Every structure is written in C-alpha cells, then in structure tokens.
Amino acid sequence: MTDRDFYLEQLQRDAQFLCSDLRMDTELVDTLVLQLNRIYPQILSDKEARRFRNLSVPTKVRLADLLKHLYGKGEDTCHEFYRGLHIHAEDVYSSLPSRVRQKEISDPKWTNSVVIHPERFVLNDRGPMFFLSCFSLVAGIAILYYYGDGETLRRTGPFLHCSAARLASKGAKEVLITYAEVGKQRK
Incomplete structure (x- = not known):
C-alpha cells in the first residue's frame, strides 16, 4: 500500500463499520454531506448533496x-471525508477499525493507551465488610446506650467484654471495658 492509496484502503476497511x-x-450524515458540499463543492455537487440528504431514503442506505x-x-x-468525521464525530473517528489498527501498530504493547486510575481516598485496605462490621458494632452500642433501660445495660456487660477482647485497637478495648465495668458498678 502506497501513501497515495492510504485513505482509499482505510475507507474500504471502515465502510462496513461506519454503515x-x-x-x-441522520444528523451526522447530513452534517458530513453539507461540509463536503459547501467547503469542497468539487467533491459533492449540489445535486449529489441533495441525493445524499434525501430523508425518504434510510440513513444506512x-x-x-x-x-x-x-x-x-x-x-x-476520502481524506476530506475522514477529516470531516474527525471534526464532527471524534468518538466515531477514534473507534474506526483502521484507527484502532494504527494504534496497535504504533504501540504494540499498548503501553501508552493504558490509563491508570489511582484510588483517591483509601482509608484502609480491609474492604467493605470490615467497615460494615465496625459500623454495626458502633450502631448497636449506641442503640443500647440511648434506648436501653438500666436492666438492659447490665445484661450487655459480658457482650462488651467479648467484643473488646476481639478488637485490635487498644483505645477501643479500653473504652468498651470501662463502659462494661461502669455498668457492673451500677448493679
């Protein structure tokens, strides 16, 4: 393939994809026809432009x-057609089979096309189940504290001791154990 035949070959490969x-x-096809007619009347005459803009014929045809x-x-x-497509429909132009193939040839390992999206807010690496379990524990304690009567809080002492023993944070253990001991002293 010579440089002279590049856009002809490209159009031949892309025609099925485009159709x-x-x-x-309809709007994009009309825009392309109008550009080729008005800017380059030697490419499409007025008569040809009317034929390609005839709405009684389906757009694909x-x-x-x-x-x-x-x-x-x-x-x-063909070069002017691709230029118009690039101007008016960048997303279509970049997804053409010939464009995708050119990207593969120019970058066979696709090193430049890989986009790395770093996580912006990583609070911990334990995952959502860890968060849900911690949230549930805190919500349960808050419900017991605010809505429970004195008798209910006395029954939660052993539970709070067990919960404190399984937590990794030293501060959380101390708070729960202190809370459980204060509940025992009220008996």
Missing part, C-alpha cells in the same frame, strides 16, 4: 451510497 455503527445517525461515491472519487475525497 453498522448506530452513532452514524444513503451512507453506503455516499461511501461508494467518495471511494470512486479518489484519495483526496
């Missing part, structure tokens, strides 16, 4: 006819 892509809707027409006009015409 099947849902992002190539019009797009397929437009691509055949552009392919028949030559390399420069």
Whole structure:
C-alpha cells in the first residue's frame, strides 16, 4: 500500500463499520454531506448533496451510497471525508477499525493507551465488610446506650467484654471495658 492509496484502503476497511455503527445517525450524515458540499463543492455537487440528504431514503442506505461515491472519487475525497468525521464525530473517528489498527501498530504493547486510575481516598485496605462490621458494632452500642433501660445495660456487660477482647485497637478495648465495668458498678 502506497501513501497515495492510504485513505482509499482505510475507507474500504471502515465502510462496513461506519454503515453498522448506530452513532452514524441522520444528523451526522447530513452534517458530513453539507461540509463536503459547501467547503469542497468539487467533491459533492449540489445535486449529489441533495441525493445524499434525501430523508425518504434510510440513513444506512444513503451512507453506503455516499461511501461508494467518495471511494470512486479518489484519495483526496476520502481524506476530506475522514477529516470531516474527525471534526464532527471524534468518538466515531477514534473507534474506526483502521484507527484502532494504527494504534496497535504504533504501540504494540499498548503501553501508552493504558490509563491508570489511582484510588483517591483509601482509608484502609480491609474492604467493605470490615467497615460494615465496625459500623454495626458502633450502631448497636449506641442503640443500647440511648434506648436501653438500666436492666438492659447490665445484661450487655459480658457482650462488651467479648467484643473488646476481639478488637485490635487498644483505645477501643479500653473504652468498651470501662463502659462494661461502669455498668457492673451500677448493679
């Protein structure tokens, strides 16, 4: 493939993708036809532009006819089509099979295309179950403290001692053991 035939080959490879892509809707096809007609009237005449903008013909059929027409006009015409597609539909242009293949060739290991998203707020590495269990424990103690009567709090002493023994934090152990001992003294 010579440099001269690059866009012709690219259009031939991308034609099926373009015709099947849902992002190539009526509005985008009309925009591309208008650009090729108004900016480059030698590519699409007014009569040809009206034919490719005819709304009575389904968009996929019009797009397929437009691509055949552009392919028949030559390399420069195909280049201008790709330029218009790049301007008006960057997402479609970047997902073309020929563009994806060029990225693979230029970067076979895809080292530049890998995006690393670091976690911004990592509080701990224990996971969500650790958080839920700690939250449940604190919520349970708060409910017992605020809504429990004196008799209920006396029964929670052994539970609080066991809970304190299993916690890793020294401060949490001391608070729970002190709370349990104060409850025993009230008996």
